[in-house]
Structures are given as C-alpha cells and as structure tokens.
Amino acid sequence: MNKYIKILGSLISLIFIVTALIILYINFSYPNIPLDNSFKVEMTEQNIERGKYLVNSVNACFHCHSTVDFTKFSGKIIENEKGKGGRYYPEEGGFPGNFYSSNITPYNLKDWSDAEIYRAITSGVNKNGDALFPLMPYHAYKYLTLDDAKSIIAYLRTIKPIEAKYNKSEFTFPFSLILKTIPNKPEPTDKSSLTNNIEYGKYLVNIGGCEDCHTPSEGGTPDENMRFAGGFEIPMETGGICKAANITPDNETGIGSWTKEKFIQRFKFYQNNDSLIVKSGGFNSEMPWTVYANMTEEDLGSIYEYLRTVKPIKNRIQKFIP
Ligand code: HEC
Ligand code: HEC
Structure with a gap:
C-alpha cells in the first residue's frame, strides 16, 4: 500500500513539474513571431491612396479603432476620431479580460518601425512582443498581399495624430497563456495569383x-x-x-x-x-x-x-x- 502511495505521489509531483515547465516554456518563448526587418514601406501617393481605400472600406479598421456611435444604424464612425481607438471590451461583456481597441494614429505608432506595424497587423504581436486579442483580425489580415499591407501602413502614417492612451490589456489565466500561442505567421497572397x-x-x-x-x-x-x-x-x-x-x-x-x-x-x-x-x-x-x-x-x-x-x-x- 505504502509503495503505491509513494508511486502516486511521485507521479503527481511529476505531472506538476511538467505542467509548470510547459507554462514557463510558453510564457517565455511565445509568441515566437520574428520581426522581418527587411520590410520597408514606400510613402508614395499610390500606396497612400490604396491604403486609404482598404482601411476605409475593405478592412474596416476604424469600425473598431474609433469612437463609434451605435445609436446610428451599423455604427457611425466619428470622423475626427478616426484611429483614436478606445472601444472597450470588458470581462462583463463575456471577454476573457479587459481591453481596449488601440490608438492606431501616429500618436501611438510614430515610434514603431514598418516591420513592427506589419507584424501587429498580420501576426497579432505588438511592439513590446505581446500577443493581441484575436478580435483584431490578424488571422484575416495575414493574407494581405505585401503591396496592400505596405499601402495600409503608408496611409496610417498620414492620418491625424490623436492624443489618447488606454490601460494595458489584461487577460485572465489560463487564457492569458493560451493567447500567447494564437499569433500566426503572415501568409501573404501572391498578387499575380x-x-x-x-x-x-x-x-x-x-x-x-x-x-x-x-x-x-x-x-x-x-x-x-x-x-x-x-x-x-x-x-x-x-x-x-x-x-x-x-x-x-x-x-x-x-x-x-x-x-x-x-x-x-x-x-x-x-x-x-x-x-x-x-x-x-x-x-x-x-x-x-x-x-x-x-x-x-x-x-x-x-x-x-x-x-x-x-x-x-x-x-x-x-x-x-x-
Ligand atoms: C462584425 C460582424 C460582421 C462582419 C465582419 C461581416 N458581417 Fe455581414 N452581416 C453581419 C450581421 C450581424 C448580419 C445580419 C444583420 C444585417 O443584415 O445587418 C449580416 C448580413 C449580411 C448580408 C445580408 C444578408 C441578408 O440575408 O440580408 C450580407 C450580404 C453580408 N452580411 C455580407 C458580408 C460580407 C461580404 C462581409 C465581408 C466583406 C461581411 N458581411 C462582414 C455581420 C457581419
Ligand atoms: C474587429 C475589430 C478590429 C478591427 C476590424 C481591427 N482591429 Fe486592430 N485591434 C483591435 C483590438 C481590440 C486591438 C487590441 C488588442 C489587444 O490589446 O490585445 C487591436 C490592436 C491593433 C494594433 C496594436 C496596437 C498597439 O498599440 O498594440 C494595431 C497596430 C492595429 N490593431 C491595427 C489595425 C489595422 C491597421 C486594422 C485594419 C487593417 C485593424 N487594426 C482592424 C480590434 C480591431
């Protein structure tokens, strides 16, 4: 009997240690999406125009990254708050934490490199290396052609900077750990296809x-x-x-x-x-x-x-x- 309790005890300790190691491993090595420092954006008229079109019609970035008045059908984006962010997604709303949509005007992004913005949009990792909540559709944007991704970034660099800061996003355990494994590598669509x-x-x-x-x-x-x-x-x-x-x-x-x-x-x-x-x-x-x-x-x-x-x-x- 004693022997079995001992074996059981060792097994439980082993499981405990392995779990702790896995948690530590994920915590320190994820999200493992490297920066592509060769990614550079050209600020051409053509890129800015194309980016303006994509952001304001196809990708709907400001539907989340602005103040939106939902007393109007499908939400009216307040024109002079475009990019300000601040839509709040709280735990009471069924989310696994409390977070805001980010400020994506140059006020926040001016010190980000092109590669850092590209990684955030297409992989879901911010400048600090933190994983973004997948309400941010990086799993969709990962398919952006390289030209379209560059155009979006070129346009974002031209919009009016708006001063606004929000609390750091916070997620509850164990989702905070799972979140680190969600970011994905970009899979840019080949324009010629x-x-x-x-x-x-x-x-x-x-x-x-x-x-x-x-x-x-x-x-x-x-x-x-x-x-x-x-x-x-x-x-x-x-x-x-x-x-x-x-x-x-x-x-x-x-x-x-x-x-x-x-x-x-x-x-x-x-x-x-x-x-x-x-x-x-x-x-x-x-x-x-x-x-x-x-x-x-x-x-x-x-x-x-x-x-x-x-x-x-x-x-x-x-x-x-x-
Ligand atoms: C944020 C969620 C959301 C996204 C993103 C979204 N839709 Fe919808 N869509 C809805 C909802 C909710 C309805 C039903 C209510 C309504 O008609 O607005 C709907 C309705 C529709 C309808 C009307 C169908 C009918 O029977 O009346 C079409 C067409 C449609 N969506 C196409 C699209 C296309 C194409 C895209 C991408 C470009 C898209 N939707 C993206 C939520 C979404
Ligand atoms: C359906 C809502 C939604 C849409 C659409 C959306 N985002 Fe986001 N985005 C978010 C949320 C929410 C966050 C913050 C997530 C978090 O903190 O974990 C975010 C974060 C970001 C960040 C990180 C900023 C930072 O300071 O960490 C960037 C950059 C970004 N989004 C750019 C874009 C761009 C560009 C588009 C359009 C191409 C876009 N987003 C479309 C919801 C959205």
Missing part, C-alpha cells in the same frame, strides 16, 4: 474578415462545414441581438436568389448614409455596412461572384432578435 474576379473576390472576403462573423466557430476555430452559413450572435448597445446572416448561395435560407445588382445595391444603400437613427431596441447590426459601402461596385461584384462559388448550406437565421 489574383487573375480573375472570383479569385479577387475571395481575396477581398479573406482580408475583409467576413468569415469572422459569417462562419460559426467553436472556441475560436471556424467550423469548416458551416462556412458562411451565419449564426454568430452580437448583442447591440441599442438592445436586441443581431445574428450574422447566411451568405451562402442557398436559395431558401442564404442569398442564392439575390442578383448581383441586388447585392451591390444592398451595400451601396449605406454609402454616405451613416446617420440612420436606431430606435431603442430597433433593428441594428454590427456588420459595418457603412464602411463596406465605400467599396467600388467592381469589388462588391467580385465578392458576389466569389460567394456564388461557396457551398450552399441550409441554415435559417433570424437576423435580429429584439
């Missing part, structure tokens, strides 16, 4: 982060069998819950019956139309329609053409629950 509308549409859907909301996920891993079938729930400040729609080409429950014109018009309706007032408890959406509405009709058309090619899935969604 974007030869037709469908390929280009797929690229825009990737870097637009559409799947973050439109593909259901389990513990952060997207369900491959439910790609674009919707269902992700987001509680709205004005009351009620919006649910991401099924955007697969299923005829009954998805957007199978939509024409290309209808698709483009649905987005374009919100262009320069970001002041639609939402009554308390009325239909509101976290989908940044007013941002995506700034995409060209050509780009929206490419997105439509790509979405026609994904697997149709039957999944009826009630898009808003009052």
